[in-house]
Each structure stands twice: as structure tokens, then as C-alpha cells.
Amino acid sequence: MENKKTVTHVVLTGGIGSRLWPLSRKSMPKQYLSLFEGRSLFELTVERNRSIADKIMVVGNIDNCHLSKKVMEKSNLPYVNIVESTPRNTAAAIAFAAFASEPEDILIITPSDHIIDSMDAYKSAMDEAVDKATNGFIVTFGIQPTKPETGYGYIERKGDNVISFREKPNEITAMNFIAKGNFLWNSGMFCFKASVFLEELKAFQPDVYEKSKLAWDNNVNGELDLELSMDIPSISVDYAVMERSKKIKVVSSDFVWSDLGSFESVYDYLVSKGHPIDENGNMSIGTSNYTAFVGVRDTIFVYTDNANLILKKKASQDVKKIYNKLEKEDSDLLN
Known part of the structure; x- marks a missing residue:
């Protein structure tokens, strides 16, 4: 009998939500606002993945970890808390989660400020992603676009293979993407084995790998040292790994999704x-x-x-x- 693989839900809580000012502030970023039927996006994110994951990790920063803690205590779920002393973008944030995991653990990475409906479609997308991740792929979730949105990046794909990642387009380009039919919104959600992600990060961005590892190895109860963190290059996971790796697969999803970014x-x-x-x-x-x-x-x-x-x-x-x-x-x- 094979060992059941551990699936960890990694919640990234770093953003400020500047396009939602004055509701979203540094002291109360958008993911903690109780705007959504009395609950916050962070709370909804944690709830949504309870049935899918065995463990929860919250990667936050020194300014917002008390807000995450409040929600986690309310939901009564044990979690691994990783506290960045300064934001170093998503490549490092995800690296910390991978270093905190066993090599074979499957990580589902989600931002904490997205709204998602149609749970059946969501669950089947997650199952498909975990399956691909178990086979050594790095999975990105692409959403079937419902309009030529200019606020999102896009994934050009053929089947489950990624042809290219595209920056946020202007209106004309977005309309062309939609017309072509093989473009998906880039959701910023990922799934992979901890060891596979770290191998790819090491191959393509060794400086981020080495410096994140050093910061992680010196953590105290999940809290990271400021000086060691300042040395880590601030690079997005898209640029560091997604746009370079040959192991990327895309799961095309038609659950209702919005990053509530505006x-x-x-x-x-x-x-x-x-x-x-x-x-x-x-x-x-x-x-x-x-x-x-x-x-x-x-x-x-x-x-x-x-x-x-x-x-x-x-x-x-x-x-x-x-x-x-x-x-x-x-x-x-x-x-």
C-alpha cells in the first residue's frame, strides 16, 4: 500500500491591495476586510481548502501576521506560520513554504484575496492538479475567461501545455486573446511537489534559492531574520520559475474566479x-x-x-x- 501523500495548502497573504484604497490599508489589507457576507477573503480561502488539504501554511509578514492569527484561531485549525520580516516577492515566499515541507509533500499555493464560486469545478481542478504534481509537474491554474479583462495576465496553452505567459494586455490585445480561444486568465495559483519546485528554483534562480535557504535555516519559530531577508532578490515566481521551467502544465478551470483586485x-x-x-x-x-x-x-x-x-x-x-x-x-x- 502506498503512503498517502500529504497535501499542504499554502496561503500567501503578502499583498496590500492598493487598488482598493481607502478600504484597504497597510493596517488592514483587503484580504482581511469582512466585506463578504461578514467574512474576509482570507477566511474564505482557508475554509475553501479545508477539505482538500491535510495541512495549512500561512506565509505572511510582520505587519499582517496578527490578522491571520485571529482568523486561524477563529477557524480552530492548526497551521504552520511563516513570518517574513520584509516582503521579498512570491519566489521567496513560496521557497520558504517548500523548505518548511517534506520533499514529497504536495503544495497548493493560493493567494489569500481571491473569491471563488462553484466548488465542484474547483475541487475537480484541484484533484487534477494534485495528480499532475504527483507525477513531477509544476501546475498552474488557468481560468476560462468570461470577458477581455485587462487587469489579469494570460496563459497561452495547447491542451495542458503552456505555450507562453503574457503580461496584462491592453483592451485590443485582450480581445484578440479571447477570439483565439486558447488563452486563459493566469490565476496566480499553483500546485507542485516541494522538492520539484526547489530543484527548478535552484536551476533558474540560484541566488534566490541560496539566500532564501539561508534565511529559512536561521528562522526562529517560523520568523525570518531581517538582514538575511534583505539579501534575497525580490523576484516573482512567474519570472523565476514559471516562465522558464520545462515542467509546467496548466489545468484549465471553469470555476467562477476573481482576484477582487479592483x-x-x-x-x-x-x-x-x-x-x-x-x-x-x-x-x-x-x-x-x-x-x-x-x-x-x-x-x-x-x-x-x-x-x-x-x-x-x-x-x-x-x-x-x-x-x-x-x-x-x-x-x-x-x-
Whole structure:
């Protein structure tokens, strides 16, 4: 009888969610906001994979680990806690999880801020991925696109083979991708054996491998040293491994998926859950005050205690510009 393989769900919690300012702040990034029927995206992510994984690892940073801890205590699940002293991008974050695992362990890597519906389709995609990972492949999840979205990267594929990864396209390019029919949204979720990922990382990005290993070997209860961490090159897993490895397979999935990276996607999600909008498609978020919209349509009003945002739904990607401007000014409004 073969040993049952251990499947570990690795939750990456690093992002700030700058396109969801002023709701998302450094002290309360979007994955911890209880916007979703009273629960946060982080909580929903953990719940979703309970039935699929045997173990949970949370890779977070010194600023948000207390927020993760709160959720994990509430859900009553034991977990391995990895605390980065400074963000070093996804290649290093995933390397830490792999170093913390047994070589044969299967890791399912997911961000903590995605919304996913249609659990049957999700579960069968996960089963297929675990199967491929067991056979030594690095699996990336591609989502069947429902529109020419410019906020996501794309995967060009033939069957389950990846032809290329593409950056976020402009509108015309996105329309061409959709028309071709063999392009999927890049979900930023992965599945592989810990040892296979580390071999590939070592082959393509030995500096990230060596320096992440050194930082991990000197961890204290999962907490990483600042100086050793600062030495690790800040490189995304896409660039470090996915775009270079010959072991990549894609699982094409048609579960409902959104990275809720912008107010447009939050708006669409909230509408699907019955959040009120007026007859011109205007929505207010964050206040139950009576809010009247006159002479405008598809406009979102976001209320918080010390900052408000009013935007056209279509301009959602531009919120980042405000965040960047406030960051340059070292504004308290980001905290």
C-alpha cells in the first residue's frame, strides 16, 4: 500500500491591495476586510481548502501576521506560520513554504484575496492538479475567461501545455486573446511537489534559492531574520520559475474566479450577492447613510472614517495612482 501523500495548502497573504484604497490599508489589507457576507477573503480561502488539504501554511509578514492569527484561531485549525520580516516577492515566499515541507509533500499555493464560486469545478481542478504534481509537474491554474479583462495576465496553452505567459494586455490585445480561444486568465495559483519546485528554483534562480535557504535555516519559530531577508532578490515566481521551467502544465478551470483586485470586480461581486444599486448602476460601499447620486451612472462611492473615494466603475484600475501619490507624500491615510 502506498503512503498517502500529504497535501499542504499554502496561503500567501503578502499583498496590500492598493487598488482598493481607502478600504484597504497597510493596517488592514483587503484580504482581511469582512466585506463578504461578514467574512474576509482570507477566511474564505482557508475554509475553501479545508477539505482538500491535510495541512495549512500561512506565509505572511510582520505587519499582517496578527490578522491571520485571529482568523486561524477563529477557524480552530492548526497551521504552520511563516513570518517574513520584509516582503521579498512570491519566489521567496513560496521557497520558504517548500523548505518548511517534506520533499514529497504536495503544495497548493493560493493567494489569500481571491473569491471563488462553484466548488465542484474547483475541487475537480484541484484533484487534477494534485495528480499532475504527483507525477513531477509544476501546475498552474488557468481560468476560462468570461470577458477581455485587462487587469489579469494570460496563459497561452495547447491542451495542458503552456505555450507562453503574457503580461496584462491592453483592451485590443485582450480581445484578440479571447477570439483565439486558447488563452486563459493566469490565476496566480499553483500546485507542485516541494522538492520539484526547489530543484527548478535552484536551476533558474540560484541566488534566490541560496539566500532564501539561508534565511529559512536561521528562522526562529517560523520568523525570518531581517538582514538575511534583505539579501534575497525580490523576484516573482512567474519570472523565476514559471516562465522558464520545462515542467509546467496548466489545468484549465471553469470555476467562477476573481482576484477582487479592483472596485469594478468588488462591485460585480457585491451586485451578484444582492448589494443595492440605484437605477443608474450607482453603488455606495462602507456606509448605510442615505446616499443620492444625481446625473451620474456606474459610479461607486466608497466611505471610510477619514477618506472617501468617488470613482467611475470603468476607472477602477486608476485608484492605484492615488495610492502611489499618497505613498510619495508619506500620508497617514495609507495606514
